[in-house]
Amino acid sequence: MTTDLTRAAAPAGTSRGAPARSRWGLLARPEFRLLWAGESISRLGSSVTSVALPLVAVVSLNAGPLTVGLLNGAVWLPWLLLGLPAGVWVGRLPRRPVMICCNLASAALFASIPVAGWLGALTTAQLLLVALLTGTAAVFFNAAYQAYLPELVHRDDLIEGNAKLQGSASAAQVAGPGVAGLTVQWCGAAAGLLVDAVTFLAASAALLLIRGDRDREPVPAPVAPAPLRAQVREGLAFILRDRFLRSFLLYGASANAALTGYQSIAVLFLVREVGVAPGAVGLLAAAGAVGGVFGAIAARPLCRRLGTARAVRIVLLAATPFGLLLPAAGPGPRVALYAFGSVVLVAGVTLCNVVLGSFRQTYAPPALLSRVVATSMFANQATIPLGAVGGGALGATFGLRATMWIMTGVLVLCGGLLLASPLRKDRDLPAGPATEERSGR
Numbered sequence: 001m002t003t004d005l006t007r008a009a010a011p012a013g014t015s016r017g018a019p020a021r022s023r024w025g026l027l028a029r030p031e032f033r034l035l036w037a038g039e040s041i042s043r044l045g046s047s048v049t050s051v052a053l054p055l056v057a058v059v060s061l062n063a064g065p066l067t068v069g070l071l072n073g074a075v076w077l078p079w080l081l082l083g084l085p086a087g088v089w090v091g092r093l094p095r096r097p098v099m100i101c102c103n104l105a106s107a108a109l110f111a112s113i114p115v116a117g118w119l120g121a122l123t124t125a126q127l128l129l130v131a132l133l134t135g136t137a138a139v140f141f142n143a144a145y146q147a148y149l150p151e152l153v154h155r156d157d158l159i160e161g162n163a164k165l166q167g168s169a170s171a172a173q174v175a176g177p178g179v180a181g182l183t184v185q186w187c188g189a190a191a192g193l194l195v196d197a198v199t200f201l202a203a204s205a206a207l208l209l210i211r212g213d214r215d216r217e218p219v220p221a222p223v224a225p226a227p228l229r230a231q232v233r234e235g236l237a238f239i240l241r242d243r244f245l246r247s248f249l250l251y252g253a254s255a256n257a258a259l260t261g262y263q264s265i266a267v268l269f270l271v272r273e274v275g276v277a278p279g280a281v282g283l284l285a286a287a288g289a290v291g292g293v294f295g296a297i298a299a300r301p302l303c304r305r306l307g308t309a310r311a312v313r314i315v316l317l318a319a320t321p322f323g324l325l326l327p328a329a330g331p332g333p334r335v336a337l338y339a340f341g342s343v344v345l346v347a348g349v350t351l352c353n354v355v356l357g358s359f360r361q362t363y364a365p366p367a368l369l370s371r372v373v374a375t376s377m378f379a380n381q382a383t384i385p386l387g388a389v390g391g392g393a394l395g396a397t398f399g400l401r402a403t404m405w406i407m408t409g410v411l412v413l414c415g416g417l418l419l420a421s422p423l424r425k426d427r428d429l430p431a432g433p434a435t436e437e438r439s440g441r
Contacts, residue, residue, distance in 0.1 A: 025157070025160050025164075026153060026157055026160055026161050026164060027164070029153070031152055031210050031211065032152060032153055032161060034206040034207070034209050034210050035149075035152060035165075035206065035207070035210065036164055036165060036168065037206055038202060038203035038204075038205070038206025038207055039145075039165055039168065039169075039203060039206075040165075040168035040169075040171075040172065041199045041202045041203055041206075042103070042199045042200055042202070042203035043168060043169045043172035043173075043176075044172040044175060044176055044179065044199060045195055045196035045197075045198070045199025045200065046172070046176070046196060046199075047172045047173050047175070047176020047179075048176050048179050048183065048192050048195050048196055049110065049192065049193060049196040050176065052183070052190075052191075052192025052193055052195075052196070053071060053127070053131065053192075053193065054071060054072075055192070056113060056117070056122075056127065056190055056192075056193065057071060057124065057127055060117060060122060060190065061122065061123070061124055061127070063124060067124055070128060071127060071128065071131050073385060074128050074131035074132045074135060075131050075132075075134070075135040075138075076135060076381060076384055076385055077132060077135060078132065078135040078136040078138070078139045079135070079139055079377070079378055079381035079382060080378075080381075080382055082136060082139050082140075083139060083374055083375070083377060083378025083381065083382070084232045084235075084236070084374060084375060084378050085228055085232055086139050086140050086143045086374045087143050087232070087235055087370045087371035087372070087373060087374025087375060088228055088231040088232055088235070088370075088371055088374075089140070090140060090143040090144045090147065090370040090374065091147075091231075091367070091368075091369070091370035091371060093144075095144040095145070095147050095148035095151065095370075096144075096148060096207055096210065098140060098141070098144040099141055099144050099145055099148065099207055100204050100207050100208065102137040102138070102140050102141035102144070103137075103141065103200045103201075103203050103204040103207070104200070104201075104204055105133070105134075105137050106134045106137045106138075106141075106196075106197075106200045107197040107198075107200035107201050107204070108197070109130045109133050109134050109137075110130065110134065110193045110194070110196045110197040110200070111193070111194060111197040112126070112130065113126065113127065113130060113190055113193045114190035114191060114193055114194045117190040118190075122190075139374075142373075142377060143370050143373055143374040143377070144370070146357070146360075146361065146369075146370075146373040146377070147361075147369045147370040147373055149161055149162070149165075149361060150361045150362065150369070152210075155361075155362045158358040158361055158362060159299055159300050159303055159308070159354060159355060159358045160300045161358075162299075162354045162357050162358045162361075163296045163297070163299040163300050163354045164296070166292065166295075166296040166299075166350055166353065166354050167292070167293050167296030167297060169292070170289045170290070170291075170292025170293045170295075170296060170346075170350065171289070171293050173286070173289035173292065174286045174289040174290055174293070179195070183195055231371065232371070232375075234368070234371070235368055235371025235372055235374070235375050236375050238364070238368055238371075238372060239372060239375055239376065242433060243421070243422050244359075244363070244421070244422055244423070244429070244430070245360070245363070245364075245372070245376070247417065247418065247420075247421030247422065247423075248356050248359075248360070248376075248418070248421070249375075249376055249379050249380075250417055251414060251415075251417040251418045251421070252356075252376065252379065252380040253379045253380055253382070253383045254383070254410075254414045254417060255349065255411060255414040255415075256380050256381070256383045256384055256387060257383040257384070257386055257387035257390070257410075258387065258407050258408070258410040258411035258414055259349070259387065259411060260383070260384045260385075260387030260388050260391065261387040261388070261390050261391035261394070261403075261406075261407035261410070262326065262391060262403070262404050262407035262408055262411075263388075263391075264387070264388040264391040264392055265391050265392065265395045265400055265403055265404070266285070266326075266404075267281055267285075268395070268400055269327075269400040269401065269404055270284060270329075270335075270338070272400060273330075273400050273401050274329050274330060274331060274334075274335055274338065275331040276335060284335070284338055284339055284342070287338075287339040287340075287342040287343050288342040288343070288345070288346040289346070290343055291342060291343035291344060291345065291346035291347035291350070292346050292347065292349075292350040294343065294347040294350075295346065295347035295348060295349070295350030295351040295354070296350055296351070296354060298347070298351055299311075299350075299351045299354040299355060302314075302315070302351070303355060306427075307426075307427035307428040308355050308358075308359065308428045308429045309423035309426040309427060309428055309429050310426075310427050310428075311351070311355060312351075312352050312355050312356070312418060312423060313418070313419060313423065313424065315348045315351050315352060316348065316352065316415040316418055316419060317415070317419070318348070319344050319345060319347060319348025319349075319351075320345065320348055320349075320411065320412050320414075320415040321412055322340070322341045322344035322345050322348075323341055323345040323408040323411050323412060324341070324405075324408050324409070324412065325337040325338065325340060325341030326338050326341045326342065326345075326404055326408055327401055327404035327405040327408055328341075329341075345411075352418075355429075359429045360372060360373065360376060361373075362431065362432070363429075363430070363431070363432055363433065365432075365433075387407075391403060391407060394406060394407075
């Protein structure tokens with residue numbers, strides 16, 4: 001068994017000193033409870049914004065499809081431009097202040113839209129700039145956030161922590177569109193963005209309330225730090241050399257492309273092929289988020305009973321093929337195939353995300369953690385626009401139902417990438433690279 005470097009570096013007596021033993025688990029720990037509450041509120045606000053921001057463009061500025069597409073693209077573009085160097089920069093700074101600054105910047109940016117609207121000065125250029133800058137803040141926040149959780153909780157509690165955070169995020173995706181609809185109906189589209197700004201302030205307040213002495217200082221940079229490009233290469237090389245991280249990176253990037261590919265045409269498929277009324281499309285879209293809640297809840301007990309590697313294998317084999325129910329949906333009672341398939345599919349994907357994300361947080365050396373996290377997220381996020389474009393192009397060429405079959409079929413095959421990875425034989429994922437080397441696996 002390898003030494004837990006992050007635990008060894010933590011101050012004695014912190015909340016990380018021992019695994020959670022309360023019946024409430026990590027929610028009994030004030031520090032995690034603050035992080036969880038702040039993130040849950042913030043995710044709800046972000047879910048509202050995913051609906052409200054395009055509505056502002058359409059309702060207030062009479063934007064067309066191109067503008068809405070550019071808005072969506074502007075949010076993801078920073079991952080392509082800054083995803084790799086962000087890991088290096090975040091690694092040189094304390095994580096919590098980075099997260100607070102990103103939240104405060106996002107709050108100010110989103111609040112600027114309703115203010116400009118009330119003053120009659122709102123423009124499409126401002127919407128695009130806000131989308132771009134808040135997307136940039138999200139890159140740095142997520143790199144810091146993924147590296148901060150292992151500093152806040154014991155490594156044995158990481159699966160529970162990630163499951164609770166992922167579960168609340170999925171619940172926010174269920175509730176967010178409804179909150180957005182009510183807010184837009186009562187107060188106007190721009191008010192939805194003000195709601196998100198307030199949630200970012202609440203998340204910042206929660207982070208500020210976490211006791212400062214809980215934070216572990218980042219690993220100090222060398223006196224003469226290596227150039228940025230060399231540090232980026234070091235993090236990338238660590239992933240590509242490691243058979244576990246390399247396999248998981250390939251799976252995440254491929255699965256995201258397939259997921260986005262069918263999701264990009266799902267609304268059109270439901271309306272034109274299945275005959276779902278527009279008002280019911282949102283309910284079917286929420287089915288996947290409900291599955292995300294189930295997957296997050298099941299992650300910890302399944303890993304305890306089966307082992308982390310075995311749980312991922314079994315869930316992939318059992319859940320991923322349910323994605324093939326989506327293109328089989330049709331009018332009338334057959335629409336239930338779409339809802340049921342979405343619930344089971346997303347539950348399986350969420351459970352795998354929880355387990356593999358927790359593994360990455362404990363497996364990577366502390367000095368490389370932020371770079372490993374940022375590089376993995378960069379690869380995973382970079383395939384999202386590719387999947388969206390590919391789904392649209394296939395839909396225009398082969399039809400909506402055929403494209404749904406293609407993309408869900410590809411998603412099932414993506415599961416094979418993990419089943420062919422090193423986790424195909426073991427009960428549990430390794431504690432660190434040294435463990436793998438010593439055991440000779």
